[in-house]
Amino acid sequence: MNSLWPQLEPLLPHVQKPARYIGCEDGMQTPTHGPGIVSWLLTYPDTYEIGLPNQGLQILYEIINERPDGAAERSYAPWTDMEAVIRRERIPLFSVDTHRAGGDFDIIAFNLSAELTYTNLVNCIDLAGVPIHSARRADSDPLIGVGGHCTYNPEPIADFVDFVVLGDGEEAVGDITELVREWKVAGKNSGTREGLLRELSKLPGVYVPSMYEVEYDGAFLAGVTPRYSDVPATIEKRTVADLGEWPYPKNQLVPMTEVVHDRLSVEVFRGCTRGCRFCQAGMITRPVRERPAEQVSRMISEGLQRTGYDEVALTSLSTADFSGIESVVKNAVSDKGTDQISVALPSLRVDAFTVGIAAEIQRARRTGLTFAPEAGSWRMRQVINKLIREEDLYGAVESAFSQGWRRMKLYFLTGLPTETDEDTLGIAELARNCVKLGKTHKSSASVTVSVGGFVPKPFTPFQWFGQNTESELQRKIGLLRDDTRRSKGVQLKWHDPKATLAEGITSRGDRRLGPVIEYVWRHGGTFQEWSEHFSYELWLEAMAANDCDVDWYVYRHRTEDEVLPWDHLSAGLHKDFLWQDWRDALDELGLEDCRWTPCYDCGACTGYGIEHRVASATPPAGGSQGTGVDLSSGGSVPVVLQPRPKIDAGAVGS
Amino acid sequence: MKNDNVKLRICFDKHGKIRFTSHRDVARIWERTLRRASLPVAYSEGFSPRPKLSFGLALSTGHESDAEYLDIELDPDRTDLAMDLESLATELSGHLPVGMHVTDMAFVDRRTPSLQETVTSCIWQIDVVDVDADTVARAVARALAAEDLVVTRERKGKQVTDDLRPLVLSLDVIGPIEADDAGSVAGVRLLAELGTQPRAVRVAELLAALDPPLTERRVVRLHQWITNDDTAERSDPLSAAVSPAPAGAM
Numbered sequence: 007m008n009s010l011w012p013q014l015e016p017l018l019p020h021v022q023k024p025a026r027y028i029g030c031e032d033g034m035q036t037p038t039h040g041p042g043i044v045s046w047l048l049t050y051p052d053t054y055e056i057g058l059p060n061q062g063l064q065i066l067y068e069i070i071n072e073r074p075d076g077a078a079e080r081s082y083a084p085w086t087d088m089e090a091v092i093r094r095e096r097i098p099l100f101s102v103d104t105h106r107a108g109g110d111f112d113i114i115a116f117n118l119s120a121e122l123t124y125t126n127l128v129n130c131i132d133l134a135g136v137p138i139h140s141a142r143r144a145d146s147d148p149l150i151g152v153g154g155h156c157t158y159n160p161e162p163i164a165d166f167v168d169f170v171v172l173g174d175g176e177e178a179v180g181d182i183t184e185l186v187r188e189w190k191v192a193g194k195n196s197g198t199r200e201g202l203l204r205e206l207s208k209l210p211g212v213y214v215p216s217m218y219e220v221e222y223d224g225a226f227l228a229g230v231t232p233r234y235s236d237v238p239a240t241i242e243k244r245t246v247a248d249l250g251e252w253p254y255p256k257n258q259l260v261p262m263t264e265v266v267h268d269r270l271s272v273e274v275f276r277g278c279t280r281g282c283r284f285c286q287a288g289m290i291t292r293p294v295r296e297r298p299a300e301q302v303s304r305m306i307s308e309g310l311q312r313t314g315y316d317e318v319a320l321t322s323l324s325t326a327d328f329s330g331i332e333s334v335v336k337n338a339v340s341d342k343g344t345d346q347i348s349v350a351l352p353s354l355r356v357d358a359f360t361v362g363i364a365a366e367i368q369r370a371r372r373t374g375l376t377f378a379p380e381a382g383s384w385r386m387r388q389v390i391n392k393l394i395r396e397e398d399l400y401g402a403v404e405s406a407f408s409q410g411w412r413r414m415k416l417y418f419l420t421g422l423p424t425e426t427d428e429d430t431l432g433i434a435e436l437a438r439n440c441v442k443l444g445k446t447h448k449s450s451a452s453v454t455v456s457v458g459g460f461v462p463k464p465f466t467p468f469q470w471f472g473q474n475t476e477s478e479l480q481r482k483i484g485l486l487r488d489d490t491r492r493s494k495g496v497q498l499k500w501h502d503p504k505a506t507l508a509e510g511i512t513s514r515g516d517r518r519l520g521p522v523i524e525y526v527w528r529h530g531g532t533f534q535e536w537s538e539h540f541s542y543e544l545w546l547e548a549m550a551a552n553d554c555d556v557d558w559y560v561y562r563h564r565t566e567d568e569v570l571p572w573d574h575l576s577a578g579l580h581k582d583f584l585w586q587d588w589r590d591a592l593d594e595l596g597l598e599d600c601r602w603t604p605c606y607d608c609g610a611c612t613g614y615g616i617e618h619r620v621a622s623a624t625p626p627a628g629g630s631q632g633t634g635v636d637l638s639s640g641g642s643v644p645v646v647l648q649p650r651p652k653i654d655a656g657a658v659g660s
Numbered sequence: 661m662k663n664d665n666v667k668l669r670i671c672f673d674k675h676g677k678i679r680f681t682s683h684r685d686v687a688r689i690w691e692r693t694l695r696r697a698s699l700p701v702a703y704s705e706g707f708s709p710r711p712k713l714s715f716g717l718a719l720s721t722g723h724e725s726d727a728e729y730l731d732i733e734l735d736p737d738r739t740d741l742a743m744d745l746e747s748l749a750t751e752l753s754g755h756l757p758v759g760m761h762v763t764d765m766a767f768v769d770r771r772t773p774s775l776q777e778t779v780t781s782c783i784w785q786i787d788v789v790d791v792d793a794d795t796v797a798r799a800v801a802r803a804l805a806a807e808d809l810v811v812t813r814e815r816k817g818k819q820v821t822d823d824l825r826p827l828v829l830s831l832d833v834i835g836p837i838e839a840d841d842a843g844s845v846a847g848v849r850l851l852a853e854l855g856t857q858p859r860a861v862r863v864a865e866l867l868a869a870l871d872p873p874l875t876e877r878r879v880v881r882l883h884q885w886i887t888n889d890d891t892a893e894r895s896d897p898l899s900a901a902v903s904p905a906p907a908g909a910m
Contacts, residue, residue, distance in 0.1 A: 314692025
């Protein structure tokens with residue numbers, strides 16, 4: 007019923023990769039819709055290949071569909087050829103599950119993981135036949151919601167969305183469903199949408215931008231304040247206390263066509279306390295919440311059996327820090343009784359212990375190893391609090407080459423606070439030294455250096471830092487290019503500084519950027535994440551046309567007393583903690599991982615009455631990334647210990 | 661290297677939405693399906709071991725089929741040659757996506773030449789649209805009467821001309837068809853037998869070579885045939901290859 011499939015089917019032979027529009031995934035659901043059921047269209051504003059593997063959307067897809075009052079389907083941004091076809095044929099954005107029109111859903115909810123997808127967000131709303139501005143929507147229009155890491159500063163997209171979910175969505179989607187159901191059952195009567203939005207704004211973790219007044223003091227923001235007394239002044243993020251209670255996705259979707267990360271994913275923990283100062287994910291997802299090791303092992307073995315995948319990724323912000331890593335890896339590798347299963351650790355810690363684990367699990371297919379030292383000098387790494395000593399890196403690299411790897415990838419950032427040319431060139435020096443180590447094992451040893459321009463993010467100690475200009479980033483990349491030109495075995499890759507600038511515009515912008523995003527979209531600027539579609543000139547033109555100054559928004563250092571566009575939102579972190587950490591950064595002072603040291607009172611645990619939930623009070627072998635931390639103080643810190651499964655101590659690594 | 665792997669030949673179909681998956685997609689679907697059924701598939705040696713599967717002639721993305729074939733090599737030490745292939749077929753179909761089923765399978769001699777080498781022709785049901793039956797009939801008659809049907813295509817950056825005519829083994833107009841629930845729309849149905857050696861003629865290039873060119877809508881591969889050069893007898897890739905050795909398999 008209501009399926010657009012008969013209209014879509016004859017069009018599919020005329021578009022590239024038609025399989026991305028058919029659904030048919032293993033694990034796909036075809037929920038029943040009805041008067042008492044709140045329907046969600048979970049949308050990823052980029053292609054199917056990028057969006058399908060997104061675990062956040064898959065988790066919510068299952069949780070909503072398990073509810074008797076919920077129905078969830080999925081949608082992805084149609085590629086430009088498909089968009090042209092459906093616009094011509096007047097077919098709206100559709101779900102891939104039952105090919106239902108976007109406008110027929112009660113809620114269209116987007117996952118926002120990257121700022122450059124904002125124009126696709128607007129495009130998808132428009133394709134669904136919904137007015138792009140929240141203020142213009144009728145009572146019967148779908149509600150537009152967003153979640154994901156970018157929404158910690160939702161101000162640039164505030165005009166386009168009805169509600170924002172901060173933090174973990176597992177519980178919030180249920181609360182929202184209940185409120186929307188009441189409204190739907192009552193008939194979505196004319197004039198009631200405003201009332202619903204006001205009720206939504208009172209839900210923990212839910213931010214309704216239209217319920218807030220924004221005041222400016224000249225160019226500066228004076229404040230974002232509630233328009234009504236019952237609307238909260240500060241919106242706290244949602245945090246799921248125990249990941250063990252949420253073993254999702256239970257039926258990970260298996261696509262019928264190729265996608266990125268085409269493998270089983272099991273999330274082993276959420277949160278990170280390494281305290282890397284550039285890393286927004288590490289800051290906003292605190293505290294650390296580990297999944298019980300037995301549950302991880304069960305999700306791996308059941309997941310592999312169900313999906314038929316031969317690869318599983320253990321996901322988190324630093325998987326080698328997972329205290330159950332040894333037992334989980336051992337089980338995963340031995341469980342199937344075959345050496346054809348490989349385990350991927352997408353975020354490796356830089357030390358020999360980690361390489362030992364990698365060697366254990368990549369017996370089947372040994373691809374490449376990726377490390378992220380992030381900066382080229384010890385001084386710089388103290389500033390950013392990525393406390394890897396050179397001997398840690400060389401130890402890891404030596405260990406990897408000696409165990410048969412021939413290629414290595416190193417990730418770095420440039421444009422970091424206080425960065426000098428010496429720091430930048432340190433990247434090339436590190437890479438050359440790694441190649442030198444590799445050559446003693448294999449003459450074909452090579453190292454790929456991938457350099458990205460640093461974009462300061464909200465809720466990090468670097469949120470006050472003025473981003474390097476586009477030309478400064480170009481200069482630094484030029485330095486590296488010149489310096490590595492004759493370095494055999496070092497291959498340099500870099501992220502386009504122009505795209506870094508566009509990310510910078512939206513990363514810390516305020517509501518005055520809404521028209522800028524709209525301008526870029528209206529001038530055809532979709533798929534800005536894709537280099538072939540990214541248009542630097544369009545962004546500059548849009549900024550100029552709307553009297554927004556790039557210098558002011560992107561390159562300017564903020565002061566301590568400045569009201570930031572996200573000050574009315576909270577990731578649990580105290581602003582004075584972040585400011586202190588920013589001062590510490592400038593003083594080149596490193597801060598140890600608080601999982602195994604006393605608390606720094608960042609606010610994330612204490613504010614929510616949650617504690618780090620780890621399986622061990624002692625840090626994993628390999629130490630705290632060479633911080634030289636006295637690790638004996640582990641027991642005195644606020645951690646909840648999970649029962650730890652017995653493992654064979656000599657099994658892996660160390 | 662000694663290879664005494666057991667070879668299993670599978671015939672399967674592909675209909676409905678899943679027909680928009682590519683040949684590569686289908687290969688990956690099969691790899692997962694076989695792992696889910698825990699079949700002891702043999703793997704290649706080397707740095708990046710791959711399961712030993714070999715597919716027959718690629719089916720164009722968007723086309724349906726009643727007759728797709730796949731050869732699987734199984735580890736002889738872990739393969740029970742007396743296994744019940746009917747129940748295995750049911751199990752595999754259960755793991756395949758909606759629209760794909762195993763329709764037949766048998767152990768074949770491991771020296772059986774590949775599907776690519778031995779299949780000589782395919783039967784295609786081709787529905788064309790936006791055209792009346794008379795025009796189709798005239799286009800077909802012209803093609804059959806022609807001495808050659810020359811097409812030009814790009815191959816490795818060079819223009820290559822081919823004559824399709826010898827590979828058009830038969831081409832018949834079945835007649836007008838009405839729209840139905842099974843996915844057919846109003847149009848004209850053709851039945852074609854197209855040769856595959858030395859290369860397989862694609863339906864799209866045949867239709868483009870007709871005068872006037874025709875627009876395909878629904879295309880179904882109905883059969884793949886192996887014609888014996890000496891006897892001119894036609895058999896399908898399964899019955900042609902069933903080996904006497906693991907008798908009673910299916």
